[in-house]
Amino acid sequence: MSTSVARPARRPPMVFSIVWLIYMAYPVQTLLQRPTGEMIAGLALSAVFIFMYVYSFRNIRGRFELTLAQMAIITYFVFRYDINFFYMCFYPAPIIGMMPSIRKTAVSYAFLAALLVFTLTYYWSGLQESDVIQVLVAVFLVLVMPVAFRLGRRAVELREKLDLANEEIARLSKNEERQRISRDLHDTLGHTLSLITLKSELAEKLIAKNPERAAQEVRDIQATSRAALRQVRELVSGMNTATVEDEITHAKQILAAANIKLEVRGRFGEPAVQPIVDNILGMCLRESVTNVVKHSRASACVVERGEEGSTLMLAVSDNGRGMNAKQIEALTGGSGLKGMRERLKLVEGEVRFESGADEGTRVVFAVPRVSRSASS
Structure with missing residues (x-):
């Protein structure tokens, strides 16, 4: 406190x-x-x-x-x-x-x-005539003095309020930075650690049956752990530049390790997606794929890219067990999906869920495309 x-x-x-x-x-x-x-x-x-x-x-x-x-x-x-x-x-x-x-x-x-x-x-x-000017000047100064003091004190009060406001902004910025780091750690390392867990479980099962495949899985774990270290360094330095294309590549790895088939459909049109939008959609895709692996019990996953009018659309679907309304409400209250919404707000985007029991789950991210005017 x-x-x-x-x-x-x-x-x-x-x-x-x-x-x-x-x-x-x-x-x-x-x-x-x-x-x-x-x-x-x-x-x-x-x-x-x-x-x-x-x-x-x-x-x-x-x-x-x-x-x-x-x-x-x-x-x-x-x-x-x-x-x-x-x-x-x-x-x-x-x-x-x-x-x-x-x-x-x-x-x-x-x-x-x-x-x-x-x-x-x-x-x-x-x-007397010689005293008139002296008296009038004194009267003028006496009448001006209260106004000058009032304005001076008001300026001091405003400066103090501004200082307090700046201190409060600094405090809130620190809190927001802590929350951002928490979200980034969840979104970035959660995906990687899930992949390491799946591959280590798979390697454990393959040690007796297929030692060569088990050794390959261990090597993949080592490569993934190095990637996790690199991600942490990027996170600390503020250089995390996840993109949708990069996350589709990562999704293939984690879904393959979980024996989930991935299908990628469509792509964004021209002009190219702005870097910040690409980064935010990439992080949202990462979180969605992680949730598919952890919760869906699916055998297939579909990532769709496209545009509806002036809106960029990214959807992640699975054929898993789905969720009812209560489960969706509980899921959207988690830190991962809360982080999605907060990130999407930065680009005026939104997320919606379509799911039902035994009908799979579909998560749709919509972000308005910002186009440059011809005059700019």
């Missing part, structure tokens, strides 16, 4: 929230010039403001309410003292862009915009 480790939530560096507090020196300086009682109240309110700013910058919980409280304090300072206190809006502005939801962001942004509009409206007539 795979376990996923939750990543810690990203938080802005503490120094980022602390360093900007140096600009609180200007409102503090203004408050120090007020009468003692008013100064103490103003400094106490500034300390509360600083605490709420740092806390809300670092923590999601209560961020919305604390941001609104900060803007309430700014509103009090602006309309109680002078317009310069509106520069304190630079503190809650980035926090608005860090809200956990769009709704809270929109509400906070609306409060911020209303505060700036009311401030400009209240003090506009008293502003």
Whole structure:
């Protein structure tokens, strides 16, 4: 069982929230010039403001309410003292862009915009021409800052999600590769090991009756085992290139060893079958012939190739004991035929079974032919 480790939530560096507090020196300086009682109240309110700013910058919980409280304090300072206190809006502005939801962001942004509009409206007539540009630039930056922070955090979140998605894709790819190796081992070595088993059983029976034939069977076993080793090497290196023609040749060997007569009918037309389709049909043919040897108790097997319209058809039939519906369902749930279906999906192919008790079995593979357009 795979376990996923939750990543810690990203938080802005503490120094980022602390360093900007140096600009609180200007409102503090203004408050120090007020009468003692008013100064103490103003400094106490500034300390509360600083605490709420740092806390809300670092923590999601209560961020919305604390941001609104900060803007309430700014509103009090602006309309109680002078317009310069509106520069304190630079503190809650980035926090608005860090809200956990769009709704809270929109509400906070609306409060911020209303505060700036009311401030400009209240003090506009008293502003000197040299101060207008400075104030308007500050207002513009304050309004842009939440949007910039929101977009920046969204980009970070998307990157994190992309990283997680890539990790998940890598994990699924590894699992799929394991399944592919399992299918290839079953399809490739299952056929070869079945042939070795049949030939060794035959050699055992012939030792006393026909030593020369037994020796030939042993030599065939040695050649087959070498071929199996070569197949494993090809599998490991990803170079397994089974084709229908190759598998028909292999089918003749394994069916002859099982005393099953093979008949091959038809062939694919032109243009030539694409390599990937040829490979997949070859592997399907291998699995089908292996099943004929293992399960059918047949004396004859027919491999048919042909085309129906724009569809390539490959069929494997036998005259064995056949299967009922329940047996077909059990057989199609096995790893071999499951591997067939998964391989055929890659080329939009399908497989169907036609069988009945004592009527033999017919397996048909159908793959649409992909033809190149004249313009390509």
